[in-house]
Amino acid sequence: MWCVRASGYAARAAADEWLLDAEERARVRAFVRDRDRDRYRVAHVALRRLLGAYLDEDPAAVGLVREPCPGCGEPHGRPAVADAPFHFSLAHSGDLTLLAFAGTPVGIDVETDPSPEAAAEIGAMLHPRERAELAAVPHRARPASVGRCWTRKEAYLKGVGIGLAEDPAVTYVGTGPAPADLPGWSLTDVPVPPGHAAACAVRRPGHDLPAPASRPSSLTAADRHEFRA
Template sequence: MSQPAAATNAFLVATQRALDYAGFAPPSPGATCVLVFDSTLWNTHIASVHGLLNAVEQARAMRFRFERDREPYAVGHAVWRIVLAACLNVPISAVPLVSTASGQPHLPGTRWVTSLSHSGSWVAIAVGEADCIGVDIERSPSQMNLSALMPRFCTPAECVQLSGLPTPLRETRLLALWTRKEALLKAFGTGLNEDPASMAAAENTIVAAPASCGRTAVCHVRDLDLPASLVGALAVPAGAMSHRLYWLDRCSNDVYGCNSAETSIRSN
């Protein structure tokens, strides 16, 4: 085995070990899953991950100026392809992952949908057999002054509701709201082409697609149960049954562990 092939194989083994310890299994129809991990756990394999990316992903990775941005992108996309290969039951090289004109991930020829988010070294991957899906994670506290950005992404009612809160609490609530709107816009396939200030996104609610979506999608958005250093949200079709959250974490040496939990995502 050549050195590059051996390195790639080591990365595959490490990733599969993480998934096995997590108890990961492709979600059943109507369910979704989210995997969250710190990409620095794969730093010892960073030289080999590019071999799992397609030409577009490799080119984009190389456009990042700093390693702190390049490495999470490359590791995140490589793990993403491994997860999708397991869900689709195809070789990694056969995963039909492409981007739409608006930059949203698409798996043509399949019933599967997927979404990816990263913040710093942290990565979240969502996948399921559904009409749409969107995930977003952010580090907490935010590095942005969200209070100053309120008019740009909050509805007038949200601005009134949040403006009277003490600054620390307001920033916390705004970050959660930000992730919910990001997840919804990804699920609807519009990205930031749609004005987030035109769409309310209370936690654990049903939200109708904006007119620019071009379809009558209705999504359920909920906050993810993450450690205090992270905030995240998941948006899925309103009829989706449940989601399972997989937390990939290094225990010792090259052994990984995970806490996973299944949660109902039906609205109350």
């Protein structure tokens, strides 16, 4: 897994925008707010740099596709590189972008803690057991508990490939300090700065992804952090 801060990498990502394909550049231009544009560009330039390093290819030449959706079969499932020996997932929120790579399907999510009002709204949509757990949590601690639960849920559903097409009330992932055990999946909370929550889901059985063939040249130590779960 990799963590990139938009504030530290935005200028370099802007200079490296040429690495993006036409669709990605169109998405960059479509954003109204600079911070949203920077966050998207940082995430996708970092993704291409890392894919190029893992594949030992020109990052600009890496072709991204969408896998078939497990629910309907249409091509809007997990993002992928055709014929790559690994899977990947990315997420961004606030200043943080997280990228995960694994030998089996993987999903990652990061979110800033919701406001108390948003936490109440999200909490009402969760699994009945999760709602019961939240009811026992002091009000001041509920936003962090909801954020923790939501990132676990999104990471798992992104790994499965259906995202929020599944009702958030269906799969139980838990709101407590440790995520629930999901058959066939390894679900782990990811350490991130205070005020955020993050989680990663990897389908079992997995195998370690080899180190990149070359270190991504523009991801300096000041810009990124590599860590393993």
